[in-house]
Amino acid sequence: DVKVTQSSRYLVKRTGEKVFLECVQDMDHENMFWYRQDPGLGLRLIYFSYDVKMKEKGDIPEGYSVSREKKERFSLILESASTNQTSMYLCASSLRGTAGKRTDTQYFGPGTRLTVL
Amino acid sequence: AQSVAQPEDQVNVAEGNPLTVKCTYSVSGNPYLFWYVQYPNRGLQFLLKYITGDNLVKGSYGFEAEFNKSQTSFHLKKPSALVSDSALYFCAVRGMNTGFQKLVFGTGTRLLVSP
Numbered sequence A: 001d002v003k004v005t006q007s008s009r010y011l012v013k014r015t016g017e018k019v020f021l022e023c024v025q026d027m028d029h030e031n032m033f034w035y036r037q038d039p040g041l042g043l044r045l046i047y048f049s050y051d052v053k054m055k056e057k058g059d060i061p062e063g064y065s066v067s068r069e070k071k072e073r074f075s076l077i078l079e080s081a082s083t084n085q086t087s088m089y090l091c092a093s094s095l096r097g098t099a100g101k102r103t104d105t106q107y108f109g110p111g112t113r114l115t116v117l
Numbered sequence B: 001a002q003s004v005a006q007p008e009d010q011v012n013v014a015e016g017n018p019l020t021v022k023c024t025y026s027v028s029g030n031p032y033l034f035w036y037v038q039y040p041n042r043g044l045q046f047l048l049k050y051i052t053g054d055n056l057v058k059g060s061y062g063f064e065a066e067f068n069k070s071q072t073s074f075h076l077k078k079p080s081a082l083v084s085d086s087a088l089y090f091c092a093v094r095g096m097n098t099g100f101q102k103l104v105f106g107t108g109t110r111l112l113v114s115p
Helices: none
Strands: A004-006 A010-013 A019-025 A031-038 A042-049 A064-070 A073-078 A087-094 A112-116 B003-005 B010-014 B019-021 B024-026 B031-038 B044-050 B056-058 B064-068 B073-078 B087-095 B109-114
Touching: A004 A087, A010 A019, A019 A031, A019 A087, A019 A112, A031 A064, A031 A073, A042 A064, A042 A073, A073 A087, B003 B087, B010 B019, B019 B109, B024 B073, B031 B064, B031 B073, B044 B056, B044 B064, B073 B087
Parallel strands: A010 A112, B010 B109
Antiparallel strands: A004 A019, A019 A073, A031 A042, A031 A087, A064 A073, A087 A112, B003 B024, B019 B073, B031 B044, B031 B087, B056 B064, B064 B073, B087 B109
16 A cells, blocks of 8 residues: 655644655655645645656745655745645655556645644 | 536535535546545545546445546445545546646535434
């Protein structure tokens, strides 16, 4: 089974702090994703990565950055946390596959509920 | 642009009755369609997907979904609901013509199964 782990289940930070959210997957997946989940808005893509050191902006990248130094690890960074970044953060990974054999199934971690005071 | 609509914020059903959670989509080209379930304070779990082939897709926990191209729908169904099915359900889509394997998620439908 695919296992995606996130460093914290719950996190409380103060406004202006730098926050690191870590995600690790153990299935050698090329693609990794960071989402935030808010009531009534569903999941919104922040950033994704399709290879080591590669990153692409998602739909709501403002206020966030990411790092992917190793294939299994994808970090989300809040450079200066703000109260509007209080949310549930979900990491996911998927196998790239090959043309004609793509699966696209994303596997999710348990989430980190971040509160910024 | 890709989009997904889940028109119901909440669906209520009695245990033992059939359930349907609705999803419609918009993509250019043929779609890849997914259903995920989220239990309280947990991440999303994959339920089932449609890539190609038979329009009726069977997934985990007795769930199934029917792909209807003419109505651009992918409704989730189960013949007999269980109280333990109570959760938040998300539909997601990706267009085959999309260059990268991003999914677009709906806003979610909360399913409440009463005893």
